[in-house]
Amino acid sequence: MTATQDRAAGEAQKEIGRDRRRKEDQRLITGRTRWTDNITLPGMLHLAMVRSPFAHATITSIDVEAAKSSRNVVAVLTGTDLADTQGVIINAWPISPEQVSPTHLPMPADRVSFAGEIVAVVVARTPAEARDAAELVDVEYDVLPAALDLKEAATDAVLAHPDLGTNRSATWQFDSAQAGTGGDVEETIAKARDGGIVIEREYRQQRLIPAFMEPRSTVVDPTGEQLTMWSATQIPHVLRFALAATTGVSESKIRVIAPDVGGGFGGKLQTTPEEFITFAVARRLGKPIKYTETRSESFLACHHGRDQWQKITLAAEADGTVTGLKVELLTDLGSYNALLGGGTPVLGAFMFNAIYKFKAYQFNVQTVLTNKTWTDAYRGAGRPEATFAIERTMDELAAELGVDPLEIREKNWIRHDEFPFTSVCGLTYDSGNYEAATARAKEMLGYDALRAEQQRRREAGDRVQLGIGVSTFTEMCGLAPSRVLGSLDYGAGGWEHASVRMLATGKVELVTGASAHGQGHETVFSQIVADRLGVPFEDVEVLHGDTQVAHKGMDTYGSRSLVVGGEAVVRAAEKVIEKAKPIAAHLLEANVDDLEFAAGRFGVRGTDQGMTIQEVALATFAAHDYPEGIEPYIDAESTYDPVDFNYPHGTHLCAMEVDTETGAVKMRKYTCCDDIGNVMNPLIVAGQVHGGVTQGIAQALWEEAVYDDNGTLVSGSFVDYLLPTSADTISYDTDHTTSPSTTNSLGAKGVGEAGTIASTPAVVNAVVDAVRHLGVNDIQMPCTPERVWRAIHAHDGDAPTPADAMPHFEADALNQDPTDGAGQ
Amino acid sequence: MIPVQFDYLAPTSVEEALAALGEHGDDAKIMAGGQSLLPVLRMRLNAPEVVIDLGGISSLRGIRDDGDALVIGAMTTHHDVRDDSLVKEHALLLSKAAAEVADSQIRHRGTFGGALAHADPAGDLGAPALALGAQFVIAGPGGTRTVEAADFFVDLFETAIGDDEILVEVRIPKHTGWGAHYEKFVRVAHQWPIVAIAATVKGSIDEARVGLTNMGSTPLRATATEQALAGASATEDGVREAAQLAAEGTNPPSDLNGAADYRQHLARVLTGRAVLKAAGA
Numbered sequence A: 001m002t003a004t005q006d007r008a009a010g011e012a013q014k015e016i017g018r019d020r021r022r023k024e025d026q027r028l029i030t031g032r033t034r035w036t037d038n039i040t041l042p043g044m045l046h047l048a049m050v051r052s053p054f055a056h057a058t059i060t061s062i063d064v065e066a067a068k069s070s071r072n073v074v075a076v077l078t079g080t081d082l083a084d085t086q087g088v089i090i091n092a093w094p095i096s097p098e099q100v101s102p103t104h105l106p107m108p109a110d111r112v113s114f115a116g117e118i119v120a121v122v123v124a125r126t127p128a129e130a131r132d133a134a135e136l137v138d139v140e141y142d143v144l145p146a147a148l149d150l151k152e153a154a155t156d157a158v159l160a161h162p163d164l165g166t167n168r169s170a171t172w173q174f175d176s177a178q179a180g181t182g183g184d185v186e187e188t189i190a191k192a193r194d195g196g197i198v199i200e201r202e203y204r205q206q207r208l209i210p211a212f213m214e215p216r217s218t219v220v221d222p223t224g225e226q227l228t229m230w231s232a233t234q235i236p237h238v239l240r241f242a243l244a245a246t247t248g249v250s251e252s253k254i255r256v257i258a259p260d261v262g263g264g265f266g267g268k269l270q271t272t273p274e275e276f277i278t279f280a281v282a283r284r285l286g287k288p289i290k291y292t293e294t295r296s297e298s299f300l301a302c303h304h305g306r307d308q309w310q311k312i313t314l315a316a317e318a319d320g321t322v323t324g325l326k327v328e329l330l331t332d333l334g335s336y337n338a339l340l341g342g343g344t345p346v347l348g349a350f351m352f353n354a355i356y357k358f359k360a361y362q363f364n365v366q367t368v369l370t371n372k373t374w375t376d377a378y379r380g381a382g383r384p385e386a387t388f389a390i391e392r393t394m395d396e397l398a399a400e401l402g403v404d405p406l407e408i409r410e411k412n413w414i415r416h417d418e419f420p421f422t423s424v425c426g427l428t429y430d431s432g433n434y435e436a437a438t439a440r441a442k443e444m445l446g447y448d449a450l451r452a453e454q455q456r457r458r459e460a461g462d463r464v465q466l467g468i469g470v471s472t473f474t475e476m477c478g479l480a481p482s483r484v485l486g487s488l489d490y491g492a493g494g495w496e497h498a499s500v501r502m503l504a505t506g507k508v509e510l511v512t513g514a515s516a517h518g519q520g521h522e523t524v525f526s527q528i529v530a531d532r533l534g535v536p537f538e539d540v541e542v543l544h545g546d547t548q549v550a551h552k553g554m555d556t557y558g559s560r561s562l563v564v565g566g567e568a569v570v571r572a573a574e575k576v577i578e579k580a581k582p583i584a585a586h587l588l589e590a591n592v593d594d595l596e597f598a599a600g601r602f603g604v605r606g607t608d609q610g611m612t613i614q615e616v617a618l619a620t621f622a623a624h625d626y627p628e629g630i631e632p633y634i635d636a637e638s639t640y641d642p643v644d645f646n647y648p649h650g651t652h653l654c655a656m657e658v659d660t661e662t663g664a665v666k667m668r669k670y671t672c673c674d675d676i677g678n679v680m681n682p683l684i685v686a687g688q689v690h691g692g693v694t695q696g697i698a699q700a701l702w703e704e705a706v707y708d709d710n711g712t713l714v715s716g717s718f719v720d721y722l723l724p725t726s727a728d729t730i731s732y733d734t735d736h737t738t739s740p741s742t743t744n745s746l747g748a749k750g751v752g753e754a755g756t757i758a759s760t761p762a763v764v765n766a767v768v769d770a771v772r773h774l775g776v777n778d779i780q781m782p783c784t785p786e787r788v789w790r791a792i793h794a795h796d797g798d799a800p801t802p803a804d805a806m807p808h809f810e811a812d813a814l815n816q817d818p819t820d821g822a823g824q
Numbered sequence B: 001m002i003p004v005q006f007d008y009l010a011p012t013s014v015e016e017a018l019a020a021l022g023e024h025g026d027d028a029k030i031m032a033g034g035q036s037l038l039p040v041l042r043m044r045l046n047a048p049e050v051v052i053d054l055g056g057i058s059s060l061r062g063i064r065d066d067g068d069a070l071v072i073g074a075m076t077t078h079h080d081v082r083d084d085s086l087v088k089e090h091a092l093l094l095s096k097a098a099a100e101v102a103d104s105q106i107r108h109r110g111t112f113g114g115a116l117a118h119a120d121p122a123g124d125l126g127a128p129a130l131a132l133g134a135q136f137v138i139a140g141p142g143g144t145r146t147v148e149a150a151d152f153f154v155d156l157f158e159t160a161i162g163d164d165e166i167l168v169e170v171r172i173p174k175h176t177g178w179g180a181h182y183e184k185f186v187r188v189a190h191q192w193p194i195v196a197i198a199a200t201v202k203g204s205i206d207e208a209r210v211g212l213t214n215m216g217s218t219p220l221r222a223t224a225t226e227q228a229l230a231g232a233s234a235t236e237d238g239v240r241e242a243a244q245l246a247a248e249g250t251n252p253p254s255d256l257n258g259a260a261d262y263r264q265h266l267a268r269v270l271t272g273r274a275v276l277k278a279a280g281a
């Protein structure tokens, strides 16, 4: 109580905006906590999966006898054994009513459609015994031709799922003329071909693997009234729904808990075969069951990200004023439509136009089934792809005109005084200041000095050339207004839920439906509640991730937790204050209208009388004395459905050195100035920006999932799938401008994906900029030394540029042009 | 992942280790630092019934001066090779190369002998050992024999060590006062080299030794380059022609990190750089 009053005296110290150390970190970092794999239950059995080595094959027989008689094996089950009890893996976002999609059984009985698909499961007393026995399961396959290359698969040359008759799963289009939000893109391009400028490029978004730190793990306990599942998931609520909807078990009999979860980056935004199989086995045997994947399995079977070909046509007037943009995407779904599936590229549909004032815009995507690991959301989901394409293309426009890439952007971007601005997609950008962010980023980088150095090096023909890359990105985040999701045929809403429980001792429990997996919700939500209720930060406990505790939720992804979940927290807290007020008035023998609430205390205006909200909580608990006609209850909850998205933006600048003799690239400097509205906790924001920027740089320079001609994942370990460490990166200079969001009361914008979205094109633009004078206008990601070297020497005659790295817009070139899909 | 079950033996002398190896034959595997062996076992690419850990044999650890050569015990860690003052004085190239192996944790576990016995063509120690004319002392049931570097590396992951033998030490002829540089080309730190050049030179330049990593199925010596460097001046122009010969007779792999022709190009460029740095230019 006194503490609260002291705080009231020193009111200046607001929690929001403070760089609080993360209260959850000690246990997370030391590992002395509840990771799913740390959970051990009495009598628990362990699973090992038998996976197909083939990309596409018919299962002709499975002999489980040897495995069954292996030591301490309890059962060996196949798809035939589990049959209907295993449920079905759902696709929540069929992007068109005609979407062609194979049924996705957790363990198919007859045919496998990617290397890594599960064909049998061994249950044993220890993980080692399960693994030993799994090697004894003898599966006979008839190998089928596999659809592997995305472009080739789009021609239906080989079918990933012969029954479907096509690999072309769905098309989806946005057209500004049809939507009434802009002009006709074909007309605009035709006009630009006559005296204006048309830039045509094709970019590759390579396949990426999320590589979260904690491998996926699931424990199911079927011994209580509810079947309880612990899982390393981002989406416990969606998972419970999917289990109930497809296994016939009542939703009320399923409890899903996401305990501490070690990262996800979208990779755990999935309901997985492994979870469903563990659930089915536990039900069948009546015993607690654990499955923890190996890192190798994680590479093979966790969903991958990106994997697109992007055909971009940009029209501009002769002076560089952009007019039209046409986007045609081919996207590789892998062998199934995952949870969001084709929806992932659609999440980028409204962002290719970015911060520029296009007058006509068209977006087309063709999703394609192949015999590779499924793909789905990965940090940024749709928006990194969009940002990459437009920011690369704006650099090409600048090069075409021979002007500085920042100059061409400034000519075309939305000016500060034009906000709120309705884009060519019909979205209303809430706030922003591209001029200010760019000016700050330029200053931090020392832009002009580096340009001068670049010039000197070019003139001197230095072995090491310097390039400067620009990315003036924006993104839409805060998924999402439920009505918008409905209009896009997404299978759920975008609201978030929070409840505030006032305990008798004055402590506060905040329950949120946004289930964190490393972001720092516990800290930031505590800061918000501490400020709103005027209670000490330490007195707030954040509960999440357990469907029995946080019964309503839409979970964590899409930079939504703060801007949607946090807003629900604010509203729930405000309801607590409203409910506490009449009780406080009653106890203070004052009129409700004479009370004012500040710094955690209800005061009677004009007097020194008052009581803290924590005192009201205790009085309400005792309930000895409270007004007639109301309940002795001041807990409150809120389900907040966002009214609109919000639009973080920023200017990221990167200087890269390129060794023209070896093709090696080296980052010299990276600066960014992001505008994410009001900052709740600068330390956590810095962590998100630094981590996000690194993840985006990694796409530009290092990461790539590669399959061989048989459909085997070649980059199946960290030896070949290159992730950077601190030894590979430099320290970035970060700063912020602040244009508060107008779509939530915190004035906050999402930051979880910003760095990843922004940094990739900044890096590639810098690498290309360093060698553009040598005749290079693109280098495919990741920009390996070999690719850079070959690009530089493409014109020497001895080292051809790989065909992929060159634009190819022949009439019969793939993407959607040769087809009559709905997208055209 | 979890390895297949195996029995674990921890002999305390070379004789004991040899006896165990003799008894279990093909079913046994020697373990030094375990930094290459354990990943192989954990991924179940190999499943020995017996693992014989040399970690308890103290005589296999350490570096001593033996007249015109240094003698490095097989179980000496990369970390110790890197930091040793005798090595720095008489075989600087080894110190420089050991510093480039993996990361600090692995350098404290992985051993000089283990790395050479493993004979990964992308391993960082084979080319320097070859360039310095190392001699490999191998103990077997019939006693001890010495194998010249040129005969030691047979093929990918294959050496002159027989199934019933153990590498006990490596003799490195002294190259006192020679400059040295190990030029390792990687995409990320802590990676095996795409290509690496081990160069050591006397004076600037009286004599040169140049080893190539990952340019074939075994470590290679760039003999033509070495010959051309004798008497060359330690300048870019002076070494250019010699460096151009570095890829002669090589047969590098093509993989995700680079095609063979690119690796040959790298070998030429990096040899020039490595030699200049070794010469202190």
Ligand SMILES: Cc1cc2nc3c(=O)[nH]c(=O)nc-3n(C[C@H](O)[C@H](O)[C@H](O)COP(=O)(O)OP(=O)(O)OC[C@H]3O[C@@H](n4cnc5c(N)ncnc54)[C@H](O)[C@@H]3O)c2cc1C
Pocket: B029, B030, B031, B032, B033, B034, B035, B036, B037, B038, B039, B054, B074, B100, B101, B102, B103, B106, B109, B110, B111, B112, B113, B114, B115, B117, B118, B120, B122, B123, B124, B125, B161, B165, B166, B167, B168, B190, B191, B192, B193
């Ligand atoms: C993540 C990672 C990164 C790495 N990066 C690099 C790198 O950049 N460069 C590099 O060079 N290496 C790298 N390594 C490998 C490392 O250098 C190993 O230490 C080395 O290759 C093997 O040494 P070891 O002592 O661990 O041998 P072990 O793994 O114990 O044994 C390796 C093999 O040699 C045999 N063997 C070992 N000692 C003897 C002996 N005395 N006589 C006969 N046979 C023997 C074993 O039976 C086994 O087959 C890396 C390893 C890891 C795990």
